Amino acid sequence: MIKKIIELVLIVALIVSIYFLGYTKQLHLLINPRYFFFIYGSLTILFIFVIIQILLPLDKQKHKTVDISYILIIIIVILMFSTSYADYQESISGIKGVNLGNKTVYDSNIEATPVQPKKTENISVFNELKIDDSNYYDVIDSLYNNSEIHKGQTITLTGFITNYSDLGSDNFVLSRLIMICCAADSSVCGLVCNSSQVDHIFQENLWYEIKGVIEYKNISVNSYADEYPVINITNYRNIEPLEDPYIYPVFN
Amino acid sequence: MYQTFSTIAVSIFLEGLFFLLIGVLISSIIDIFVSAETLNRLIPNNKYLALVSTSLLGIIFPICECGIVPVIHRLLKKGVPLHLCITLLFSAPIVNIVVISSTYFAFQNQLIVVILRVVGGFSISLITGLIVSFTITEKDVVKEQIEPVTNCSCCSHDHSTVKIKKIAQIGTHSIIEFFDTVKYFILGILITALIQTLIPRSIFNNLSSHFPLSNIFMMFLPYVLSVCSNTDAFIARSFIDQFDISSLLCFMVFGAMFDIKSTLMLNKIFKKRFIIRLIIIVMLLTLLFSLIVKIFLDRSIL
Numbered sequence: 425m426i427k428k429i430i431e432l433v434l435i436v437a438l439i440v441s442i443y444f445l446g447y448t449k450q451l452h453l454l455i456n457p458r459y460f461f462f463i464y465g466s467l468t469i470l471f472i473f474v475i476i477q478i479l480l481p482l483d484k485q486k487h488k489t490v491d492i493s494y495i496l497i498i499i500i501v502i503l504m505f506s507t508s509y510a511d512y513q514e515s516i517s518g519i520k521g522v523n524l525g526n527k528t529v530y531d532s533n534i535e536a537t538p539v540q541p542k543k544t545e546n547i548s549v550f551n552e553l554k555i556d557d558s559n560y561y562d563v564i565d566s567l568y569n570n571s572e573i574h575k576g577q578t579i580t581l582t583g584f585i586t587n588y589s590d591l592g593s594d595n596f597v598l599s600r601l602i603m604i605c606c607a608a609d610s611s612v613c614g615l616v617c618n619s620s621q622v623d624h625i626f627q628e629n630l631w632y633e634i635k636g637v638i639e640y641k642n643i644s645v646n647s648y649a650d651e652y653p654v655i656n657i658t659n660y661r662n663i664e665p666l667e668d669p670y671i672y673p674v675f676n
Numbered sequence: 677m678y679q680t681f682s683t684i685a686v687s688i689f690l691e692g693l694f695f696l697l698i699g700v701l702i703s704s705i706i707d708i709f710v711s712a713e714t715l716n717r718l719i720p721n722n723k724y725l726a727l728v729s730t731s732l733l734g735i736i737f738p739i740c741e742c743g744i745v746p747v748i749h750r751l752l753k754k755g756v757p758l759h760l761c762i763t764l765l766f767s768a769p770i771v772n773i774v775v776i777s778s779t780y781f782a783f784q785n786q787l788i789v790v791i792l793r794v795v796g797g798f799s800i801s802l803i804t805g806l807i808v809s810f811t812i813t814e815k816d817v818v819k820e821q822i823e824p825v826t827n828c829s830c831c832s833h834d835h836s837t838v839k840i841k842k843i844a845q846i847g848t849h850s851i852i853e854f855f856d857t858v859k860y861f862i863l864g865i866l867i868t869a870l871i872q873t874l875i876p877r878s879i880f881n882n883l884s885s886h887f888p889l890s891n892i893f894m895m896f897l898p899y900v901l902s903v904c905s906n907t908d909a910f911i912a913r914s915f916i917d918q919f920d921i922s923s924l925l926c927f928m929v930f931g932a933m934f935d936i937k938s939t940l941m942l943n944k945i946f947k948k949r950f951i952i953r954l955i956i957i958v959m960l961l962t963l964l965f966s967l968i969v970k971i972f973l974d975r976s977i978l
Contacts, residue, residue, distance in 0.1 A: 451690075454690055462691060
């Protein structure tokens, strides 16, 4: 009897906590929206389990009343309720590094503590076409693979800043989070930006809209020099963090 | 750090929960509707044909490594040859529609990973079955006191005495199996999240370039994590930046065949020495398979 009630409560707790993530609009920070049917499917099956637990007669078999699975489900439920998933970017770049084309740059000196945002500085209003979320991954991919096409082009893009000492004092990476399936497999992807005012103006983890001219320069990443697309900054503005920091690439 | 840990843990849980639930549902349906005798009738008389067909049985018999142990226990009691049971034990958790689907979703842009996982699972289970058939006799490795088994893979109660409809049986059985399996699933997720939070990827990056160390590590990891084969592809996917495909296959092939919980379950049926021998055989075959894959990948043939 006690076992059945405990299991019923735990299944309901799972349903409520998943619903809570949806209600607080945090699900897309954990799962690629394309796979939300996983969530709907899970909720449906769990709901059927609740009905079965309520309607069917008690199991007369003797089972352990306390099981490690109960404690572990409680832990997962607590994690779901107690975490804000919006600022994941601040720690992920330190752990996973940043993807630059087919290489990943790491830095042990990354500042993981959030920096207080400055007041927004409107330097200029951009009129050019921007990279949007739907084509971000394709454009970045093209920039790394088609230098002849993109050299000298003007680009405007948004992202948060990650600094790496390996890239040199005048460079930083303007990054976005890429999610294929879920947050666990997400990675940081971006473009190297060049400015002589890196230390004075651009602060780590803050969001910027940057305009510049694309050039290709030799940069040493992980002691291996290669040609990378670099944005020579002509204009910039500090922006509020995007509601959805993720890019959800579509692979055709 | 807590936020990173929580984000990784909850996201893997949400992604894998659906497959875990589907797995226990299908497992329960099979346990209740398909008897071991029916399966026994399907096995061909020809030894080699029987091995091949048993390796492919998972396609119509989708069950993970937790559910398959009680099934082979029953098959052994019904007189199914040991080598066929061993082949089924290792093939069913990989060559099955649920695992193939979850691997496809996890590696949606890399169909080759799905194919290689299935080929690896099929060939390794087949070869292990062959080795067992030529070198081992059943009475030497199976514990003499085999307790009677039922269709239920999660506890000892007999479904035939439960006077409720079959559908209701599936429901109750699924709930029992869910709570029986979810602990290994969550524990695996928490350990994975902890590793990913505490250990910078740059360390994995260094390890990933050292064959066969990286491949051995990627066999050791799922063994400790004890993640269900229905969902392990999503966890393997999270390591894609650090390890090459050959190492990820070690994770998804060896990890689906053996882990801590299945080893403990097998201990009820087989003698310890045989289990250790099986682990070594499967480990070496997986390493060999991953080496072949690595050679082909390095030469850009795949």
